[in-house]
Amino acid sequence: MNEVLSIQNLHKSFGAAKVLQGISLGVPAGSVYGFLGENGAGKTTTMKIILGLLQGDRGQIHVCGEKVRFGHTTTNRFLGYLPDVPQFYPYMRGREYLKFSGEAAGLSHSQIHQRSGELLELVGLGTVKKKIGAYSRGMKQRLGMAQALIHQPAVLICDEPTSALDPTGRQEILDILRAIRATTTVIFSTHILGDVERICDRAAVLHQGRIVLEGSLGDLKARQGSQGLRLEFASREDLTRFCERVLDEFIELISQTSVIVRTTDIRQEHQVIGMLADATIVPLSLEAISPTIESLFLEAVR
Amino acid sequence: MRGFMVFCRKELTESYRSYRLVILLVVMALMGIMSPFTAMILPDILSGSDLGGGLILELPEPTSFDSWTQFFSNVSQMGMLAMILVFAGLMASELSKGTLIPVLTKGIPRGTVILAKFTVATILWSLGYAVSWIICWGYTIYYWGAQDFTHPWITFCAPWLVGELFLALMILGGTLVSNWGGSLGVVAVVVITGNLVNLLPEVRPYNPITLAAGTLGLLDGSHSVEDFTPAIAICVGAIVLCLILSIVVFKRKQL
Numbered sequence: 001m002n003e004v005l006s007i008q009n010l011h012k013s014f015g016a017a018k019v020l021q022g023i024s025l026g027v028p029a030g031s032v033y034g035f036l037g038e039n040g041a042g043k044t045t046t047m048k049i050i051l052g053l054l055q056g057d058r059g060q061i062h063v064c065g066e067k068v069r070f071g072h073t074t075t076n077r078f079l080g081y082l083p084d085v086p087q088f089y090p091y092m093r094g095r096e097y098l099k100f101s102g103e104a105a106g107l108s109h110s111q112i113h114q115r116s117g118e119l120l121e122l123v124g125l126g127t128v129k130k131k132i133g134a135y136s137r138g139m140k141q142r143l144g145m146a147q148a149l150i151h152q153p154a155v156l157i158c159d160e161p162t163s164a165l166d167p168t169g170r171q172e173i174l175d176i177l178r179a180i181r182a183t184t185t186v187i188f189s190t191h192i193l194g195d196v197e198r199i200c201d202r203a204a205v206l207h208q209g210r211i212v213l214e215g216s217l218g219d220l221k222a223r224q225g226s227q228g229l230r231l232e233f234a235s236r237e238d239l240t241r242f243c244e245r246v247l248d249e250f251i252e253l254i255s256q257t258s259v260i261v262r263t264t265d266i267r268q269e270h271q272v273i274g275m276l277a278d279a280t281i282v283p284l285s286l287e288a289i290s291p292t293i294e295s296l297f298l299e300a301v302r
Numbered sequence: 303m304r305g306f307m308v309f310c311r312k313e314l315t316e317s318y319r320s321y322r323l324v325i326l327l328v329v330m331a332l333m334g335i336m337s338p339f340t341a342m343i344l345p346d347i348l349s350g351s352d353l354g355g356g357l358i359l360e361l362p363e364p365t366s367f368d369s370w371t372q373f374f375s376n377v378s379q380m381g382m383l384a385m386i387l388v389f390a391g392l393m394a395s396e397l398s399k400g401t402l403i404p405v406l407t408k409g410i411p412r413g414t415v416i417l418a419k420f421t422v423a424t425i426l427w428s429l430g431y432a433v434s435w436i437i438c439w440g441y442t443i444y445y446w447g448a449q450d451f452t453h454p455w456i457t458f459c460a461p462w463l464v465g466e467l468f469l470a471l472m473i474l475g476g477t478l479v480s481n482w483g484g485s486l487g488v489v490a491v492v493v494i495t496g497n498l499v500n501l502l503p504e505v506r507p508y509n510p511i512t513l514a515a516g517t518l519g520l521l522d523g524s525h526s527v528e529d530f531t532p533a534i535a536i537c538v539g540a541i542v543l544c545l546i547l548s549i550v551v552f553k554r555k556q557l
Contacts, residue, residue, distance in 0.1 A: 053407070076406075
């Protein structure tokens with residue numbers, strides 16, 4: 001698989017605090033990669049090392065095949081970066097800032113003109129004329145997205161782009177990420193697990209400086225397997241008869257005719273089906289409960 | 303070079319829109335107007351003052367030399383103070399707010415940022431200083447007639463050069479500490495140390511801070527150019543050193 005970003009054995013300490021303890025991961029081209037972790041897990045530190053803004057203590061990072069070097073900006077031509085709280089020059093207007101960003105990235109005037117127009121439309125700031133100083137937080141986040149994309153980077157790195165936004169603002173940012181995924185690999189850190197579930201196809205969980213879970217969302221869920229079975233019975237009597245055969249600790253009553261049986265592996269699920277057969281009960285429905293990204297995350301950081 | 307020009311344009315725009323340029327020009331123009339005017343009216347104000355015991359102060363008629371004395375005094379105090387306050391946030395505010403992060407991730411090298419900031423600050427400071435000097439010169443000619451200067455560049459550029467040193471120090475301080483305190487602190491330490499060192503007569507010729515008060519000795523002929531050469535050379539060297547150090551520190555700075 002063609003990787004646009006690879007990290008090998010990355011370490012970073014701030015004084016005595018070991019923030020990263022040998023993380024390794026690869027981000028395939030074309031993916032939307034969720035970088036999950038609790039606050040202080042090392043997500044921002046990792047991103048800043050990728051961008052050459054911070055110096056790793058050990059380990060290597062390659063972006064589009066080129067090695068990242070601290071303090072140098074050559075690999076940044078492949079990268080667009082949206083900081084968690086993007087800061088702009090308040091006296092500029094959005095279009096003006098994009099022109100400045102485009103010039104800084106070495107684009108021609110015609111490219112800047114064309115890209116600015118496209119991106120301002122994409123992020124919904126096409127008609128906004130006021131200065132950035134008067135922008136709301138959500139508007140700044142959207143302008144941040146536009147400036148990060150002005151030079152059509154191969155990889156967009158977003159540091160918690162939705163954390164501080166209201167539901168509408170969050171939806172807008174997720175829609176933008178969804179819209180660009182065809183042309184740009186997206187890596188975004190977050191602790192909002194629902195956002196990962198909605199748009200990511202791969203994810204890594206960073207916990208105490210280590211990657212504790214990594215892979216495609218489908219693989220991760222399949223690896224964990226079902227978390228239980230949800231059964232709906234025709235009558236309360238059927239439910240009672242079934243519950244008599246199962247230990248109380250595995251049972252979670254949902255209603256008078258439905259129940260969840262917690263299982264840890266497929267063998268236990270086979271046993272539940274065997275119990276139904278033994279008791280000659282045919283449930284109205286039987287459904288395996290898939291793990292959510294939330295349950296995967298909680299399991300990984302336990 | 304592209305990145306340098308892009309960042310210089312941004313700095314110029316910022317100076318204009320944040321009123322940095324206007325404030326500096328107004329203050330420096332006031333210095334230029336006040337200096338000859340003060341020289342002109344000071345004898346009228348002070349003459350005839352009773353110093354006590356029947357002693358009456360008599361001052362001679364003011365000359366163009368008094369006008370330039372006032373100019374150097376005003377520029378080295380109020381002018382420098384205005385310049386320091388206007389430029390103290392040059393690096394510090396960008397680093398503390400984080401506005402440089404998107405710029406650096408777009409590919410502008412860190413050294414370029416330092417050089418562009420110093421270049422634009424130099425342009426603005428030079429403009430302000432020139433405005434002040436030209437106004438003072440015009441009024442001095444108006445009041446006292448044309449005057450020949452033996453070494454005009456060295457005579458009048460000395461305080462400007464100290465201003466350049468302060469700019470370089472503020473960039474270094476801001477880069478080191480990432481806040482206004484760092485910028486102002488470094489300048490304060492250098493000014494205090496410079497004034498303390500001035501108490502030693504043998505060190506004085508090498509002390510760049512003496513240049514801030516001007517080179518009046520060249521105007522009245524009491525000093526030669528050679529008397530100021532060591533301080534000027536050390537001042538230029540210190541500016542270059544501050545800029546090199548700023549670039550080195552900034553390149554190693556974790557952002």
